[in-house]
Amino acid sequence: MRFFDSYIGMFIVQSFLHSFVALVIIEIAFYSWEIRDHLARFRYRLLVLTLPIFIFPVYQLINPDRGSMYFRENTALFNFNKWLAIRMWDIIPLYALFFALLSGTALIFFLQEILPIIRERLPKPNRRPYLIPQRDINGMLEDLCKKLGAAKPAVRVLDESYPILFTAGVKNHAIILSKALLEKFTDNQMEGALAHELVHIIRGSGIKTQIIYILRMLMFYNPVSLIEFRRLVQDDEFICDGITVSLTKKPDALASAISAFHSHPKEDKAARLSGVKETIESHSHNLLLKERVLRIQERGVAESPEFGWVKFILTTLIILKINYMVV
């Protein structure tokens, strides 16, 4: 329990509390200010991920007494130590449960986000080489690049029977797609899909995601950061969809291209534990795709609304003010 009174202990507890409070406040802002635009939501969500890393040391610099018993008892709006000190049925201390929550989040972070990266970096002897594209998409890509004012990225084709499409690289980009997509997609769908990837390149999604990922790594124990990181990545997809549609003016083509990525887990796997996990993952993946398609169809080629900086600054100030009183 005394660990939570140390500087590092207080940082861990308060960064969790501060991100949770920030999350609630931005959800209030989304509801009250009727913020539905994903670019605006992306900016607000960044507050949840970034502020909790920096505000605790700043608060402590402003008032070194902020962690003291006197501040907690007399000034604080919420003192989490009171909860941590409680013992359920006089046996299980709540701080142990809280510690378990943080450890569980750290474990999920390691298994789902660190381990795949390590695996990816390890040399693979049976890695299949890239294919020479059977269908020429260079002309289409060049036209799109001219239209968007972007440098033409390299295109790599993977010999896979399921749909794959993503952009790799931070400085020198390459669009990676699978043979299945080349065969399946119509010209309109391909144009939408390539334009979407080009928008990612123009927006610098790769570097942005990496920076956000580093911030997320700093709070590897924080379940709120875990959720918000994923939501930020999803928001980025929505933003790119919006820009793509406004550039190509073909919302239906992009919507049908996205629909091609629906996943169908094998039914025989469903009974096993790994099968259940796979089913849940593919269900949430499909839900996201469905939402993206719906958004594109609803929004059409509409322009993004102007970002309300006054509301954003007001929300930030409220997050800072309330979190100062949360210890």
Next chain:
Amino acid sequence: MHIRITQQLKMVFSFALLITLLVVVLELINWAPSVIETESLRKYKTIELVKRKLHIERVYIPAYLPEDLNLKWPPSEIYAQKKPFVMVITHFQQRDSREPGLIVHQVDAKADYRPESKIKFRVKRESKILIKDREGMLVTAICEDETPCNQVSWREGNFMLTVIGKNSQRDIIRIARSMIPDS
């Protein structure tokens, strides 16, 4: 134009209302542990209340508090808990400021816990002393406002007692002695 202003006002009102609700919820969640765990750390108004609510038989307070030390009676702030261990912190405020001039810490000796003091100081010298027949430690220090401070601590029965004050060594030792019951 009129509709837009009304809509904006509605948004501001809704935002303010929900933020107020969040503050109220935070206050409620902050208050709840004191209902669940009635013997955890909290502020009390009087020493009698501490004894009655927490069933702490003996709360050590100075019997000697001379006029010239400029300290207010009764204690300005009292913090106490029974769980996870017995601890009572008593503050005596200075008459001419809102700052505490004397603090008494009474902590279960088995807990091996030293509560933080509201009077912050830099230690200059430590020396062993006798308080009546108890072995104690006298700390000579300088307060944050560069005035001399002193601290005396000793074991009294099951408790560790610490007296911190912005007074002279002679006064703080006399205050400490006045807290020890005559055997």
